[in-house]
Amino acid sequence: ATAARQSLKIGLIPADGIGHEVIPAARAAIEAVGSDIPKPEFVDLLAGWEVFTRSGVALPEETVDALKECDCALFGSVSSPSRKVTGYSSPIVALRKKLDLYANIRPVVSVAPTAGEKPDVDLIVVRENTECLYVKQEELTNGEKGKEARATRLITEYASRRIGKMAFELALNRPRKHVTIIHKSNVLSVTDGLFRETVRGVPSLPEVNGRFDDVTIAEQLVDSAVYRLFREPQIYDVMVAPNLYGDIISDAAAALVGSLGLVPSINAGDNFVMGEPVHGSAPDIAGKGIANPIASIRSAALMLRYLKYPQAADRIDKAVDEVIREGKVLTPDLGGNSKTNEVLAEVLKRI
Numbered sequence: 001a002t003a004a005r006q007s008l009k010i011g012l013i014p015a016d017g018i019g020h021e022v023i024p025a026a027r028a029a030i031e032a033v034g035s036d037i038p039k040p041e042f043v044d045l046l047a048g049w050e051v052f053t054r055s056g057v058a059l060p061e062e063t064v065d066a067l068k069e070c071d072c073a074l075f076g077s078v079s080s081p082s083r084k085v086t087g088y089s090s091p092i093v094a095l096r097k098k099l100d101l102y103a104n105i106r107p108v109v110s111v112a113p114t115a116g117e118k119p120d121v122d123l124i125v126v127r128e129n130t131e132c133l134y135v136k137q138e139e140l141t142n143g144e145k146g147k148e149a150r151a152t153r154l155i156t157e158y159a160s161r162r163i164g165k166m167a168f169e170l171a172l173n174r175p176r177k178h179v180t181i182i183h184k185s186n187v188l189s190v191t192d193g194l195f196r197e198t199v200r201g202v203p204s205l206p207e208v209n210g211r212f213d214d215v216t217i218a219e220q221l222v223d224s225a226v227y228r229l230f231r232e233p234q235i236y237d238v239m240v241a242p243n244l245y246g247d248i249i250s251d252a253a254a255a256l257v258g259s260l261g262l263v264p265s266i267n268a269g270d271n272f273v274m275g276e277p278v279h280g281s282a283p284d285i286a287g288k289g290i291a292n293p294i295a296s297i298r299s300a301a302l303m304l305r306y307l308k309y310p311q312a313a314d315r316i317d318k319a320v321d322e323v324i325r326e327g328k329v330l331t332p333d334l335g336g337n338s339k340t341n342e343v344l345a346e347v348l349k350r351i
């Protein structure tokens with residue numbers, strides 16, 4: 001399908017807070033790669049807390065319809081109220097569902113680690129994005145000794161298999177070709193047992209046809225995985241996990257390499273991909289022009305890589321890596337005193 005694209009239609013959803021500052025930077029990086037991708041066509045779209053407070057809708061119907069006409073999208077970040085607000089639910093969670101973005105992919109790489117950060121980290125967390133505790137079936141009842149709260153945790157063979165395939169596919173394109181399955185099947189032998197067995201079984205599926213035979217497989221209990229992530233992160237290449245463990249592991253992994261402002265992600269499905277920086281809307285620094293744009297710029301690169309434009313992605317990533325390594329033009333979260341636009345200008349110069 002890539003060869004047939006005349007243009008690349010990209011939805012832009014800055015959403016809230018620093019999203020308005022970092023998504024334009026990602027757009028500029030995409031524009032800078034020129035002929036390595038089909039002519040980009042950007043579509044500005046609304047979602048999030050800010051539009052909810054104005055209109056009472058967090059994810060307007062028009063946004064979803066417009067996205068269905070796009071090849072991909074970039075999402076900024078949403079501010080979520082800390083208490084439940086009637087009528088509000090996270091647009092990003094809804095978008096993942098509506099567009100069937102079943103994988104959350106988050107590479108974590110140390111480029112120029114400073115004191116307290118780990119060197120030699122080069123891993124990628126592949127998080128299942130549609131089920132587990134996120135089916136949000138909770139109930140509160142009154143038991144004999146007081147309130148009782150229950151939640152359903154759904155693990156299916158179907159979802160475990162497709163996330164497993166995604167993980168092996170990614171591993172195949174990496175030098176170490178190693179997949180670690182994260183689970184807790186010593187306690188949850190039915191749900192996590194199914195996840196573990198299904199992912200383990202991916203390489204022997206008939207339709208896979210032996211393609212993954214060179215990929216080595218390890219597995220680890222989630223608690224020990226977090227421990228080892230902090231002690232010896234270099235042992236990991238591709239980590240694949242059910243939704244909740246993936247959420248925790250990927251935030252923990254991000255902490256290994258410094259600022260949240262560096263870590264990109266994509267939400268990916270078979271027909272759509274959406275780049276999204278890992279950080280939130282950072283209300284403490286929003287509007288000051290000092291947000292680190294690198295996580296969003298890298299998310300754009302990751303999105304282009306998923307769409308099979310590796311040259312464009314490499315050019316963006318290399319430019320970003322150089323700016324970080326040189327260490328002269330950095331935002332305050334990385335110990336510098338430069339502005340968002342100054343970092344962007346350095347990246348664009350190198351692209």
Ligand code: ATP
Nearest residue numbers: 078079080260261279280281282284285291292333
């Ligand atoms: P939210 O509810 O939207 O998640 P938050 O208060 O949790 O908001 P985060 O965005 O998760 O804020 O950020 C946590 C901390 O990291 C904040 O102090 C924020 O300023 C900082 N931070 C996050 N992203 C960036 C960035 N791109 N550049 C600089 N600092 C950032």
Ligand code: MG
Nearest residue numbers: 279280281282
């Ligand atoms: Mg946050």
